[in-house]
Amino acid sequence: MELVLSIGIGVMTGSGVWLILRPRTYQVIVGLSLLSYAVNLFIFGVGGLKVNAPPLLGTGADVSTLADPVPQSLVLTAIVIGFATTALFLVVLLASRGLTGTDHVDGKERPK
Numbered sequence: 752m753e754l755v756l757s758i759g760i761g762v763m764t765g766s767g768v769w770l771i772l773r774p775r776t777y778q779v780i781v782g783l784s785l786l787s788y789a790v791n792l793f794i795f796g797v798g799g800l801k802v803n804a805p806p807l808l809g810t811g812a813d814v815s816t817l818a819d820p821v822p823q824s825l826v827l828t829a830i831v832i833g834f835a836t837t838a839l840f841l842v843v844l845l846a847s848r849g850l851t852g853t854d855h856v857d858g859k860e861r862p863k
Contacts, residue, residue: 756796763789776847776854780840787833791826798822 763785770782798819848854 752802753796756792760789760792760796763792774855774857776844776856779856780837780844783840784833784837787829791829791833794822794829795826 767782767785767789770778770785773779773782798821844854853860
């Protein structure tokens with residue numbers, strides 16, 4: 752399970768970095784979102800992956816079988832903040848495109 756999570760984080764990070772280096776602003780926003788999701792998965796994985804373990808403590812339950820709830824709460828908070836910043840970025844993208852007439856990061860169309 753850790754190998755699948757590591758490969759997923761690596762693919763998302765690589766795709767996010769590649770998209771951030773693209774010239775169009777929409778691709779940069781999608782790349783930032785992918786990087787954000789990769790970091791969230793990394794933080795979630797740091798808390799420990801537990802399989803077939805109960806989510807709640809019962810009487811006489813072993814505490815070592817539980818996952819750490821702190822990374823889970825951090826990821827939940829990061830997801831909410833990520834949605835808000837993505838919405839803000841999209842509004843800024845639309846305003847910038849309306850003012851400049853192009854969606855390139857530097858504001859200039861590249862000659863073809």
